[in-house]
Amino acid sequence: PKSYALVVLMAMVTSMMAPPLLRAVLRDWHGDEEEQLRLERERQLGGNVLVRASRVLLPSHGGPNSVLAARLVDLAWPAGAEVTLLAAGRDVPAEDLAKVRAALAGRPTSVRNEPGQEPLRAILDHAVLGYGAIAVGATDERIAGTLISPVVDDLLASSPLPVVMVRRGARL
Numbered sequence: 001p002k003s004y005a006l007v008v009l010m011a012m013v014t015s016m017m018a019p020p021l022l023r024a025v026l027r028d029w030h031g032d033e034e035e036q037l038r039l040e041r042e043r044q045l046g047g048n049v050l051v052r053a054s055r056v057l058l059p060s061h062g063g064p065n066s067v068l069a070a071r072l073v074d075l076a077w078p079a080g081a082e083v084t085l086l087a088a089g090r091d092v093p094a095e096d097l098a099k100v101r102a103a104l105a106g107r108p109t110s111v112r113n114e115p116g117q118e119p120l121r122a123i124l125d126h127a128v129l130g131y132g133a134i135a136v137g138a139t140d141e142r143i144a145g146t147l148i149s150p151v152v153d154d155l156l157a158s159s160p161l162p163v164v165m166v167r168r169g170a171r172l
Helices: 002-025 033-046 064-076 094-103 119-127 150-158
Strands: 055-059 083-088 109-114 131-137 163-166
Touching: 055 064, 055 119, 064 083, 064 094, 064 131, 064 163, 083 094, 083 119, 094 109, 119 131, 119 150, 131 150, 150 163
Parallel strands: 055 083, 055 131, 083 109, 131 163
Antiparallel strands: none
């Protein structure tokens, strides 16, 4: 019994001493350059509510605002964050999707086609599959009775995820 108590006491003391001793020994060590870059990225992403290292859903109907949304995602999100390009509806031009995909050339990208599904329903169905945000390029055309467009308005109102809506500025 005395030996057992001594072994347990020794395990507890060494476990409690390890953190303060490691802090004292490594106080002036800040890591190598790669570690400093990793810590800086961690600090930047740690306080960011929107941009995280999680997957991004990019619903697209093609067009210049979708390309702009893809460029924004490519610039703002960490390099390893995967993007799913979602084409919903029957009239999504393949050449326009190719332009959007080209804007994401440097990152992992997958393409999902949902030609038989209504666009908003397809976006909301995919949104619950482990994405961190939705980035969407909105139409430049004003549609009467809506803030932006029926699909984007409804998406902003019902999305379970943060939505980044991108639209080019007014041309002067």
